[in-house]
Amino acid sequence: MVTPARYWREIPQRYRLEAGKCTRCGKTYFPPRLVCACGAREFEIVRLKDEGTLQTFTVIRVAPSQFVDEAPYAIGIVELNDGVRLTAQVVDCDVEHLEIGQKVKVEFRRIQTVGEAGILCYGYKCVPV
Amino acid sequence: MRDVAVIGIGMTKWGELWDKALRDIFVETALLAIDDAGVDHIDSMYVGCMTSALFVGQEHLASQLADYLGMGPIPAARVESACASGGLAVKQGFLEVAAGFSDIVLVSGVEKMTDVGGDQATYALSTAADQEYEGFHGVTFPGLYAMMARAHMHTYGTTREQLAHVAVKNHRHGALNPLAQYPFEVTVEGVLSSVMVADPLRILDCSPITDGAAAVILCPLDMAKTLTDKPVVKITGVGHATDTIALHSRDDVTTLNATAKAGEAAYQMAGKKPEDIDLAEVHDCFTIAEICVIEALGFIEKGKGGTAAESGLTALGGKIPVNASGGLKAKGHPVGATGVAQVVEIVKQLRGEADKRQVEGARVGLTQNMGGSGGSTLVHILEVQ
Ligand SMILES: [Zn+2]
Numbered sequence: 426m427v428t429p430a431r432y433w434r435e436i437p438q439r440y441r442l443e444a445g446k447c448t449r450c451g452k453t454y455f456p457p458r459l460v461c462a463c464g465a466r467e468f469e470i471v472r473l474k475d476e477g478t479l480q481t482f483t484v485i486r487v488a489p490s491q492f493v494d495e496a497p498y499a500i501g502i503v504e505l506n507d508g509v510r511l512t513a514q515v516v517d518c519d520v521e522h523l524e525i526g527q528k529v530k531v532e533f534r535r536i537q538t539v540g541e542a543g544i545l546c547y548g549y550k551c552v553p554v
Numbered sequence: 555m556r557d558v559a560v561i562g563i564g565m566t567k568w569g570e571l572w573d574k575a576l577r578d579i580f581v582e583t584a585l586l587a588i589d590d591a592g593v594d595h596i597d598s599m600y601v602g603c604m605t606s607a608l609f610v611g612q613e614h615l616a617s618q619l620a621d622y623l624g625m626g627p628i629p630a631a632r633v634e635s636a637c638a639s640g641g642l643a644v645k646q647g648f649l650e651v652a653a654g655f656s657d658i659v660l661v662s663g664v665e666k667m668t669d670v671g672g673d674q675a676t677y678a679l680s681t682a683a684d685q686e687y688e689g690f691h692g693v694t695f696p697g698l699y700a701m702m703a704r705a706h707m708h709t710y711g712t713t714r715e716q717l718a719h720v721a722v723k724n725h726r727h728g729a730l731n732p733l734a735q736y737p738f739e740v741t742v743e744g745v746l747s748s749v750m751v752a753d754p755l756r757i758l759d760c761s762p763i764t765d766g767a768a769a770v771i772l773c774p775l776d777m778a779k780t781l782t783d784k785p786v787v788k789i790t791g792v793g794h795a796t797d798t799i800a801l802h803s804r805d806d807v808t809t810l811n812a813t814a815k816a817g818e819a820a821y822q823m824a825g826k827k828p829e830d831i832d833l834a835e836v837h838d839c840f841t842i843a844e845i846c847v848i849e850a851l852g853f854i855e856k857g858k859g860g861t862a863a864e865s866g867l868t869a870l871g872g873k874i875p876v877n878a879s880g881g882l883k884a885k886g887h888p889v890g891a892t893g894v895a896q897v898v899e900i901v902k903q904l905r906g907e908a909d910k911r912q913v914e915g916a917r918v919g920l921t922q923n924m925g926g927s928g929g930s931t932l933v934h935i936l937e938v939q
Pocket residue numbers: 447448449450451452461462463464465
């Protein structure tokens with residue numbers, strides 16, 4: 426369920442891939458957190474690499490209502506080149522011939538449309554390179 | 555800490571129960587457990603329910619259910635841990651009896667999932683995943699488990715047919731369970747030709763949408779012997795652990811860390827090893843889930859889980875029968891009820907009351923109930939005295 430405040434809060438992550446890097450141990454969290462597994466609470470904001478590798482994926486054939494028009498679509502877990510992993514759709518490709526290990530680039534795309542007013546929500550999707 | 559026994563069990567036929575309200579399903583089942591235990595009152599109750607708000611628009615559930623059971627003003631609490639809500643209720647009831655805070659505690663799980671349409675049910679279930687970083691991008695629950703399945707197949711060579719064998723086995727067991735939602739057999743060919751939901755998982759790899767409840771009565775072990783003539787079943791191990799709810803945050807998506815940790819804790823508390831377990835009821839919400847769970851619980855080597863159903867290891871008559879009840883796959887999966895129903899099945903088996911699906915000579919049983927894509931897990935070990 427997307428609401429305006431909720432959507433707005435996540436914009437730094439969805440538009441710019443902003444993550445939190447622990448200033449003590451260097452571990453990077455996406456989205457940023459307030460405390461690191463090492464116990465430290467100081468982070469610097471960093472932007473994630475926009476290229477990575479597909480770790481696993483599926484093709485959604487039975488989609489949630491707001492994605493029905495796009496089905497079938499591929500979605501996967503991507504490990505970016507700085508080691509951070511995220512879930513994103515894989516688009517502009519033949520979903521029947523995707524494979525684990527596919528190199529991808531992260532791009533800024535429309536993700537879904539919500540509500541009767543049809544508010545457009547943007548974020549990241551991956552494209553094979 | 556006092557020893558805790560299960561002295562009563564209750565479960566009714568699961569399915570699409572359009573003519574019954576959530577409260578009716580709960581009360582029918584709770585009364586069966588109360589009558590089975592032969593008690594005339596309960597001191598307290600816990601209800602496991604994932605989301606009565608999204609499925610029937612009702613919160614403040616525990617008070618309503620205590621009232622309709624005719625047990626008000628006893629203390630009553632609802633607990634939630636997604637699909638592991640029932641298992642969590644069992645743990646909370648155990649703690650209350652063990653601590654000496656109450657003597658006779660009703661633990662139930664309930665979910666009424668068919669009052670809403672498929673879209674709303676899918677949404678309700680999806681709230682167990684990370685809404686901002688998984689759900690926002692269009693991933694579904696079958697999709698999350700499908701990604702585990704693809705990774706398991708890629709890393710360990712698990713085959714599509716091996717996944718199907720889990721469904722075939724659990725339906726074969728479920729066909730022997732008159733309370734199961736789908737008490738019929740399926741074939742490997744049937745699974746492999748069913749509708750694709752999220753590659754590589756098909757509809758017959760998935761547990762269904764179900765209305766249902768289950769209930770047990772707990773009391774101190776000492777008291778159990780004075781209350782019932784039936785074989786007394788003791789809860790000897792309790793394990794509970796968590797993991798990231800976002801699948802992508804885990805180092806290895808094929809390893810269920812919370813299940814491994816909860817299993818270790820329960821084994822240690824009970825003084826048992828995986829090879830001491832006579833049968834297990836595990837959380838096969840999808841076929842791949844059972845494969846990853848039996849690996850995490852140590853029933854089979856990591857990576858070999860795919861071979862278990864096909865070889866007969868986990869079938870009735872095998873070395874470690876898994877999901878003799880039919881599992882979530884055939885018995886049904888009213889999410890909050892599942893963890894309690896697993897305990898009901900193990901108690902039936904340990905009492906020797908499981909009829910055609912009886913595991914002969916069963917003395918030690920294990921239940922494993924998990925939430926979401928594995929972000930929470932409860933493991934219980936039960937032994938007949
Ligand atoms: Zn750190």
